[in-house]
Amino acid sequence: MQEHASALLISDLHLTPSMPLTAQRFFDFVEKETNQVDAVFILGDLFEYWVGDDAGARSPFQQEVLRALTNLSSKTKTYYIHGNRDFLIGDQFISKSGMTLLPDPSKVMIAGDEWVISHGDALCTNDLGYQVFRRWVRKPWLQKLFLRLPLQWRRGIAQTLRSNSTAKYDRATRYTPEMARFKGDVTLMACANLMGSYGSERLIHGHTHLPARHHESMGNKEWQRWVLSDWDLDHPETVLPKASALRIDTNGVRYIDLVKSS
Ligand SMILES: [Mn+2]
Numbered sequence: 001m002q003e004h005a006s007a008l009l010i011s012d013l014h015l016t017p018s019m020p021l022t023a024q025r026f027f028d029f030v031e032k033e034t035n036q037v038d039a040v041f042i043l044g045d046l047f048e049y050w051v052g053d054d055a056g057a058r059s060p061f062q063q064e065v066l067r068a069l070t071n072l073s074s075k076t077k078t079y080y081i082h083g084n085r086d087f088l089i090g091d092q093f094i095s096k097s098g099m100t101l102l103p104d105p106s107k108v109m110i111a112g113d114e115w116v117i118s119h120g121d122a123l124c125t126n127d128l129g130y131q132v133f134r135r136w137v138r139k140p141w142l143q144k145l146f147l148r149l150p151l152q153w154r155r156g157i158a159q160t161l162r163s164n165s166t167a168k169y170d171r172a173t174r175y176t177p178e179m180a181r182f183k184g185d186v187t188l189m190a191c192a193n194l195m196g197s198y199g200s201e202r203l204i205h206g207h208t209h210l211p212a213r214h215h216e217s218m219g220n221k222e223w224q225r226w227v228l229s230d231w232d233l234d235h236p237e238t239v240l241p242k243a244s245a246l247r248i249d250t251n252g253v254r255y256i257d258l259v260k261s262s
Contacts, residue, residue, distance in 0.1 A: 006250070007248050008034060009245060009248070013046050014232075022243065041081070044080075048085060049162060051154040051155055053090040077100070078100070084121040088147070104118050105117060110248045111248050116194060119205060120207030123205065204227075208227060228244075244256060
């Protein structure tokens with residue numbers, strides 16, 4: 001396991017051309033905030049969607065993000081974990097970016113402590129339908145078939161999946177926010193299993209868009225769970241601007257608010 005004296009962790013930027021301020025904050029983050037750390041970890045959903053490296057190569061926006069990632073990884077060791085929206089990012093894109101792809105979950109050493117890092121969607125085990133879906137779309141043979149489809153078809157399928165998940169979320173909020181949170185949050189059991197199997201007491205994940213530090217326990221096992229924030233600087237009329245990173249160094253662990261410091 002590689003050791004890092006300090007690190008910044010981010011996730012869930014959901015970068016897309018329709019969110020230019022969020023993208024610009026990421027470009028600035030790469031320029032300004034990443035210079036004083038040994039490693040940067042991107043824990044998935046950097047992109048709003050990804051339908052293949054060939055499509056990425058034809059998108060000026062995704063090429064601009066690629067240039068930022070290449071620049072970042074030339075200065076600082078940069079790691080990537082797939083999210084539920086960009087799990088089709090392939091070897092070609094990863095190798096061009098200079099990043100190192102890590103499996104989800106992974107154990108890493110930062111500032112002398114062991115951390116388990118994950119995107120987090122696999123921990124949302126109350127959403128059985130999603131877990132079934134996830135097992136299917138992570139099958140390499142199915143991914144290979146999908147990536148052979150014409151680009152227009154792939155974009156269409158990705159669009160349908162995204163609008164279905166939005167509709168589902170809206171329906172859930174019409175019941176109660178608790179119901180939406182029930183399915184959209186990680187479960188104590190899944191976290192306990194994960195921490196048990198890694199023999200670890202520290203977990204960081206994204207995906208739920210519920211940034212907070214938790215102290216949790218089950219049986220005689222205790223752990224801390226840090227949740228990364230999503231980023232959104234483009235919808236001030238509906239969402240308070242948000243963008244943050246988690247910084248770990250010899251001084252401890254803390255959130256860096258990238259809205260205030262921009
Ligand atoms: Mn996600």
